[in-house]
Amino acid sequence: MGKNGKKQKNQNQNHRIRKDASYYLVDEEQQQQQTYPLTQPSNNNDDPSLTNSDDEEQESDNQNIESTVNDDSHLPSKFSLYQQSVQSPKGDISYLQMFFLTYIGGRAPLHLQEDFCGTALLSTEWLRSDSRRTSVGLDFDLDALDWCIENNVNKVGADLSSRIFLYHGNVLQPQEAKLVKNSLPNTMDNITLEETENDSEALPPRDIVCAFNFSCCCLHSRHELVTYFKHALNALSKKGGIFVMDLYGGTSSECELKMQRKFPNFTYTWEQAGFDIVQRKTRISLHYTLLNHQKKKLRHAFSYSWRLWSLPEIKDCMEEAGFRFVHFWIRQMPDSENIKSMEGFGSARDIKYEEVTSFQQQDSWNAYIVAVS
Ligand SMILES: C[S@@+](CC[C@H](N)C(=O)[O-])C[C@H]1O[C@@H](n2cnc3c(N)ncnc32)[C@H](O)[C@@H]1O
Incomplete structure (x- = not known):
C-alpha cells in the first residue's frame, strides 16, 4: 500500500509474514463509522486512545522491524495492522450506497470497483449484503493483493470469493492489469479489466468506482489525474454510475503533523513530514509499535508521497474527464491539537458528512467527492 510498490515488493519477498488477519480484528459490527480526519482509522471496539507522540519517540527511532520480523513468524503482518488501524469499510459503504441512491437511483448498486484497493477490505466487505454483488479491486502492490487473497478473500467462503x-x-493503465488468481476456481479467469459490456464474458459494468484513503494524492500531475478519472468514468455503467474519492485538508494539513492511537496490541503513528507549498507535496509514513512483542517497531510500514490536491482542482479535472456533476460532502474534524491529546474519539464519532457548495476553512476536514457519470 506504499506508493513505492517496487521497493516494498523487494523487501516483502524476503520478509513476508503470513498471519491470520482475524487474530487482531475486532467485531466488525463495531466498525460502523469513520472517526479521524487524516487517517480514517477503524472505529472498532478497542476504544483506541491517542497518546502523546513523545511516548513513541522514547523508543529507538531507527529500528525497522521489516529487517527483523522474519525471524519471528508469529508477529502480525503490516497489512493486518493497517486494516485494523486505518480502515473502516462499513462506514464507506453506507455512504457509497447513499450517494448512489441520491444521484443515480432507480436500481440498487451491485457492482463496485475499488481502485488503489491495497488489501481490498472494502471490496470484500461489499459482497456481504447481497448475493448479486460483485467487486473489482485494482492496485499495483502485488504483496497487498496476495495478502488479501490469503487473509480476506479465502476466508469469506466460496460464494463471496467467487464474486x-x-x-x-x-x-493509469487498467487495460494492462492482470487478474490475480484466487485459490478457488473462478469462471471468469481470463477477463481483462476493460472488456466491453457487450461481451458476455465481461465483468459487469460498475455502478460505483471508488478511490479511498486519499489515494488520488498518489497521482502527482494534473494529466495523471484527468487520465485516471477518464478510466474511472469508462468503467461505469452506461445506465449511470458514480465515482467517489476522499480527500483531507485544513490548515493543520499543510505542516508537519504526528499523531498516535493506542490499540490493545499495538500503537499506530501517523506522521506527515513537512509540506512543500510550491509542489503541494508531502510524505506520509505509518509506523507501528507492537506492544506484545517487546515494543518492536515497524517503522515506515507504509510510506506515501502525496500531492495534496484542492477541492476545486479535483472538480475541474473530473469535469474535464467527462463527469457531468460533482458534489462535495464535507465534515469538520476536531482540531489536530485536541486530537493529539484526546482520550478516545469523543464527539468525533458522531460527526456526519454534509453536502456543501461552500465551506469555510477549518483546522481539519474530511471530504467525499462524488462525480456523476
Ligand atoms: C493510501 S493506500 C490506500 C489503500 C486502500 N484504498 C485504503 O483505503 O486503505 C494507496 C494504495 O494505492 C496504491 N497505488 C498507488 N499508486 C497506484 C497506481 N498508480 N496504480 C495502482 N495502485 C496504486 C498503493 O499500492 C496503495 O495500496
Missing part, C-alpha cells in the same frame, strides 16, 4: 476480482496493475 471478487483482484487486478494487479496501474490505475
